[in-house]
Amino acid sequence: MTTTLRLIVDQIVAPVPGAVGRYTRDLGRALIAATPPGCEVEGVVSSSPPDDYARLETELPGMSALYKSSLARRELAAAWQFGLTTSPGGGMIHGTSLFAPLRKHDATAGDQTVVTVHDVVAWTHPEALSSASVAWQKGMLKRARRHADAVVVPTHALADRLSMIADFGDRIRVVGTAPRSGLEVGPDAQARAVQLGLPGAYLVVSGTLEPRKGLVDVLTALGRRGVPEIPLVVVGPESWGDQHLAQTADELGVDARRILRFDDLAPEDLAVVIAGATAYLAPARDDDSGTELIEAFSLGAPVIHSDTPAYVEVSAGGGLTVPIGVGDGFADRLAAAITRVVEDREAANRLAISGHDRARAYDWRDSAERIWHLHADL
Known part of the structure; x- marks a missing residue:
């Protein structure tokens, strides 16, 4: 039986991918390359233009499949914020940000959801973000506190700050980052x-x-x-x-x-x-x-x-x-x-x-x- 890790890859094709988009791409490639025997990585993306689907296939070669939501990014973000959709199903779900289907699930059946927090700007410097972004991030972190099986952060420093904002107990895990792909000095x-x-x-x-x-x-x-x-x-x-x-x-x-x-x-x-x-x-x-x-x-x-x-x-x-x-x-x-x-x-x-x-x-x-x-x- 094959075990599937469902990776939320939406940020790669977001209007402004930014640092989280780079993180998603590079971690996704590494997850595929490091896939254990009997496992596979499936991508999950919001409803997008065909060119975006093709780009994801190119950026993340080796995905077993690409789950395409019927909801566009904005609608999917709102649905997940209020727990109104069950897509993309159960099993292992890994969010490279708080953009993930955080809902009640049956851990005894093998269902699990992990999300990633890259910063706490919505709490420390809310003026740097739109009011809608601040509200969304705070709402999703509350859902993560209730439903996430683990929360990944890039540094112990962020783990400490996050612990002061929400009580995750021992669910916070530190997994570092690395240089973005392509950041190399060539012969030219x-x-x-x-x-x-x-x-x-x-x-x-x-x-x-x-x-x-x-x-x-x-x-x-x-x-x-x-x-x-x-x-x-x-x-x-x-x-x-x-x-x-x-x-x-x-x-x-x-x-x-x-x-x-x-x-x-x-x-x-x-x-x-x-x-x-x-x-x-x-x-x-x-x-x-x-x-x-x-x-x-x-x-x-x-x-x-x-x-x-x-x-x-x-x-x-x-x-x-x-x-x-x-x-x-x-x-x-x-x-x-x-x-x-x-x-x-x-x-x-x-x-x-x-x-x-x-x-x-x-x-x-x-x-x-x-x-x-x-x-x-x-």
């Missing part, structure tokens, strides 16, 4: 760097001008007197609300001509950008995952990061930690760290080596095997 790296217009030396930071992301702190640090006038590559949108990158940089004393910005880069281009950086900056004041550190470590970039619990956990000494503290001192400490890494190449090389060693602790195959073991334990 130099040509890609020229095409992207990358300078000879530069810093890289990902994110938006939203305060908790820390980009404003980086610009403040670069505007401090005595900090090397090194270019900054920003991977993210040009504006956040009524704030604009060039204007904010100018107000903080950073010549906007020093800034090179990209929106969403292909993995091959992002790899070139990160691998060629003098340092990768991860200045977030609040983060629950730490995946961006893993990616930078894997490409051998020296990493300077804030001391959020998730970053400290993921880094484990592989990067240069900058305490956030209180007040306005964070930017000054960032300025000192940036100056040190830019001016002391020996220190930068040590960071590159220690980070690359740390990256070896994170692998999608290992994550997939942990997920299979989790379902077997349940």
Whole structure:
């Protein structure tokens, strides 16, 4: 008899797949590759255009089948929020987010549902999301507390925060992430760097001008007197609300001509950008995952990061930690760290080596095997 793991793959073809879409794709591929004997992986997706079904078959080769709901994504999300549908049936169901059919089920019959929580922004920074998204996430977490057999999180730091929001007892399981697929430097790296217009030396930071992301702190640090006038590559949108990158940089004393910005880069281009950086900056004041550190470590970039619990956990000494503290001192400490890494190449090389060693602790195959073991334990 074949045991089927039903994987919710909808986020891959969502209008904005984002980090959860990448996670779903990479974990899905690894789950298929690590499938134990007598088991199979079936995809579950909302009603979608035929091209989306074909894309899923291409992105996740080896799926035994693709269950196609009769409800479109928005309607399915609402139905699952209120427990109004029994699709896609029983057995083992794995949600790569809270988007899953959380309902009463018979565990003695082999039915089980596992969901994934990537952050608690709906509770800590609700202003960063739409009111509808906040309500949906809070509603689904309540359903998870009642009906989920386990909740997967990427870090112990997030496990601790989630435990303070809802009592899951021993149902929270930590399964780490890994670099996104395709994030590798190829033989055409130099040509890609020229095409992207990358300078000879530069810093890289990902994110938006939203305060908790820390980009404003980086610009403040670069505007401090005595900090090397090194270019900054920003991977993210040009504006956040009524704030604009060039204007904010100018107000903080950073010549906007020093800034090179990209929106969403292909993995091959992002790899070139990160691998060629003098340092990768991860200045977030609040983060629950730490995946961006893993990616930078894997490409051998020296990493300077804030001391959020998730970053400290993921880094484990592989990067240069900058305490956030209180007040306005964070930017000054960032300025000192940036100056040190830019001016002391020996220190930068040590960071590159220690980070690359740390990256070896994170692998999608290992994550997939942990997920299979989790379902077997349940």
